[in-house]
Amino acid sequence: MSSATHHLSNGTPFPLGATVTDHGVNFSVVAEEAHQLYLCLFDQDGTERESLPFLNKRQGVWYMEVLGLTEGQHYGLRAKGEFNPAQQQMFNEHKLLIDPYAKLLSDKISWHQDQAAMTKEGQLHSVDSAYCVPKSVVRTVKSDLTRPARVKVEPASRAIYELHVKGFSQNLPIDDDLKGTYLGVISEAGIQHLQSLNITTIQLMPCFSFMTERHLQSLSLTNYWGYNPVSFFAPEPSYAKLDAITEFQHMVDGLKTAGFEVILDVVYNHTAESEINQSSVCFRGLDNARYYRHQDGQYLNYTGCGNCLDTYHWASIRLICDSMRYWVEVMGVDGFRFDLGVDLGRTDHDFSPNAPLLQAILQDPVLSQTCLVMEPWDIGPNGYQVGQFPNGFLECNDQYRDTMRRFWRGDNDLVAAFATRLMGSRDYFHKGHRSALTSVNYITYHDGYTLRDLVSYHQRHNLANMENNRDGHGDNISQNFGVEGDTDDQNIQARRLNQQLCFMATLLLSQGTPHILGGDELSHTQHGNNNAYCQDNEITWQQWQHLSSAERHARESLQSTISTLLALRKTYPILAEIHLEDDALYRHTHLDHIQWLNEQNLPMTEADWTQSERHYLSLVLTTADLSSHIWIVFYRADKAITVPLPTKGHPLETLYQTPGMSLAGKALECAYRGVFVGKY
Template sequence: MNSYAVNNGHAFPLGASVTDNGVNFAVVSEDATKLMLCLFDEQDNEVERLPFVAKQRGIWHMEVLGLTENQRYGLRAKGPFEPNHQRLFNEYKLLIDPYAKALTSKLVWHADQAAINEQGEAHLVDSAYCVPKSIVKTVRPTPNRPKRTKVLPSQRVLYELHVKGFSQQLPIDDALKGTYLGVISEPGIAHLTELGITTIQLMPCFSFANERHLQELKLKNYWGYNPISFFAVETSYAQQDAIVEFQQMVDGLRNAGFEVILDVVYNHTAESELNQSSVCYRGLDNAHYYRHAEGEYLNYTGCGNCFDTYHPASIRLICDSMRYWVEVMGVDGFRFDLGVDLGRTEHQFTPRAPLLQAILQDPILSNTCLVMEPWDIGPDGYQVGQFPRGFLECNDQYRDTVRRFWRGDEGVTPIFATRLMGSRDYFHKGRRSALHSVNYITYHDGYTLNDLVSYHRRHNLANMENNRDGHGDNISQNFGHEGPTDNLEIQAQRLNQQLCFIATLLLSQGTPHLLGGDELSHSQQGNNNAYCQDNEITWLSWQQSEARKALQTTISSLMKIRKAYPILAEVYLEDDPLYQHVEPDHIEWLNQLSQPMSELDWAESERDYLALTLTSADLSNRLWLVFYRDDQLLHVPLPSNAGKIDVLYQTPGLHIEDKQLICDYRGVLLAKLT
């Protein structure tokens, strides 16, 4: 006989909710014929199995009287075992509640978690011993939470930060290294504040697992793009209580004036291939949670499975998760990994996909900062510029063009000009502002800025895949030597190239994205896919150097300039219907004679000099922006009607002398003309 009295309870809210008399449980499992609630003691011994007593619209629910906060539990689902039809019900497999706010431990892959054996039959080994238990947890917002920092879109600059990588080698107490609280330590906050950036983009903090092949290689999933829960906080970054400490980190960043957005993975889970783990979604409702066709998974993510974001239960789960992280955990927005999957219906992408529309109509979620990675590896998986308004989009076209320009590739200058002005070939006039383009030179998945100018080829042997993983074409250059060098001339060239990259990024139309550590001249030793390197390859080094000083000074200086002159982020074009309600600004493209660019100038395949003037609608500001990518001496006359010239920023190779611009070697200059 059961030790606990139960009643029907309620279908909402989903998950485990403490009531006046016990705990209400509500779980989605449309095809299960029976769902069991398994209760565990503090030693993780299973002490009770209670069958759910009510089901409506695919939701099993009941209230268990007498249960309290912190009760450990799991689920078991009984139903058809039909792998060819994507049904893998197996009551021997303990399952995590998709809505659990906390887990007893980190998920570690084990062969006994599989629902199916090598012969294609049900795997009849109880997995409870190797699956984390869900914990009944009531999580509330922190009292007196700092208000959200209101960031003007034209001033937003994203800074991508890995919690452990950022704080592991900070000069702080050992107990804080690699933790949420380490991020908001005094040195951490001081560094971020000095840069002048507005928005912290945290790499994944959902509870995640190591992939099986990494575990076998004795490596770790360092980046965290392999979630098992969309609610539970990753515990490895916490000293004691991950929930409390994550909230404290967000509050600390808000107190310091930052907007905080979280990199989220809703496109796949750590359950991986069909024959691997069955620890949550697969065991509850595999046919509905994951995309499949003709008995096979549709692997649009490259990670073994693809979350079916077209199904109503998945849409509800993702939106509930997002609201939890905003309203309870305190974040101000999201960056979506492999976002095209979120915009797929049955198989095809559409900006009118139900999940995208659900997010944009939600009064809470639509008021946050939403950044989309606009691709996956499925059919028509490249959708840059195609997401609905409300989503910013990572623009890899900007990255590649800017890299090619500064490398000296032929025929790039006209495209470079397009990228500078907000990539209007992708973010079309009349439809979207240039600020929707998230411009970047480097991201976590690729070279650091230092490595971009130090390596010609990837060096990923530490990943133990024979250097086959990671991008093969990085559009990089090493200035004559592969890797670190004592040659002072090469060091100077590399630093100057990094300054040119940063200046280009922060003086382009759109929303800039900086990779955390680039300002420190951080190197990953040429590894452009360091997802499995939890060591000094990825941990930021905080040693002082001339390169670090120059890079940090450039970023902080340009951030002040960008805020002082909004036209640098968003110019109101006369021929753009989006801005028909305001007075237009004016731009003019100039050649090396400071004359308007002709068709012949634009057609010159090896054009190394490009400049433009930006004049605000009220004529209060006229800015002269110059890009020169050659290393030959060039003298350029000042633009007509220049009058007085006030240099706002210049890289070492450019300077004004005797009423002309002297270009000793490649560089960037920004001046105010009066």
């Protein structure tokens, strides 16, 4: 390393990160307990040219300006301080560190044993890690007011579609250099498909730069989902042709131009540094004891990923809010879905809806106006908090998922629970306090079976994950209709497709905000793998071509159901959010009406509600102005019944029906299980 050739000036503590100035670059980094912080400058070939000690430290922030530096400079950090793992002090000058605020990294990061701050024996690891850690890159990324504005989505119309950038575009009939990329998502084929569904909101699976876990790398597998971030600012480079920042922005712009709201699945609860004896590539080396939760010399692993960010500490709160504003104001997203969100609402240890990070987000004039979807659990103490987040957050509702799966599987004693979930889970999202739209309803999510596998497999089939089929959920509330996995039996194929249609119709006719797993509309199968986080291959990539006639029929039926019912939700907002007189939240508005009916089209009695093996339930939703009466029927048995119509002489218009449902004169013929929607 040569002697220093750059002149330094005091600089400023904010903004954090690397900022190009009129005379060079200002660097600012939080490392409260470090004795000294060093800025290491590298050339494009990865050779370290200079190591410059930071000049100033104020309230835990190190800062200085390096004169003469320009855009594109590669750099890293080294922190000097106490090495005492028992006290969570992990400073090690031999480990090159990524700037937490770096907007761009020189390469995708891979795990290497030389990234560890300590040896297997617990001693300081003296091997220099610069050769196996990507460099931070000085990059100015400014907001551009000429880019497409946010698409205004009415909450009652919102329908979320969960999309994996690579899985969606890898097999699309597009140019090879676009496959698996940000730009592939907005190819003509990609946009046409998304628009055909009538969805409003694209939920992108994680796009923060992420790393494959050590144990996966040893098995020659990769982290496919991306829930293992190394940076909260730098976009994942493997999804880009050339420039991840610009291409991510172009993807967002293309989706907005096509009429979509875009929200980003974000992981702020842990990082890829994992357990204390693994990588020290960023936060651990800068200030392990401050950035990560710990007690009695041990990490508090509330995430199951080896570490969890201390979101009660000011530096983490600032980091997360700064990251969110960057992705909104500069990268262009319209909101966020928070992985393991209870960790974001923990104080010292316990969850509180008044936790400082949650309140910081809600008071922020930018962030509070975005779409905020919370996964309301982690694996820590009191980690299940569905319905407990403050107003302003939507919440993923696994109670909805489980009840609907059990109902359509035929489990007993479920009609009352089914109705509760159908009407927005008011036992969790209480009347008078939160809208039914707070409940993000789903049948399937990325973690678990696809919709097709839910009706095709009774047991998980995860051997490809190389964990002896022990990973993933053991109880999936699924059924296979007599055969495990794929079959040529056309009767079973028809029953499975009908069940998928029943699930999808129920989801889109439920009060709340629907969430659709990307690929379910394609009847995509993962061959029974319910934990495909490490399968970057044909198991997870969507198939678009070379389909059998049965596959084409299934896709056409599912896509028609989604498109038709989402159009109905937009035409009749009462399907998403009904305004009832016993809900004080709506006392200021005109009130709608609901009536529950049995198979004789008589009002449901207490005996009907408590009937253990009840298979039929219907309801009539009447708008406040009495202009529309919408009759919705759910029937889950496979023997034919005939139901009189509730129209009292008025003509009934069919709005949607699954294959076993049909009108015959003054009756509805239910040949077998299905869903019917009519209007009079």
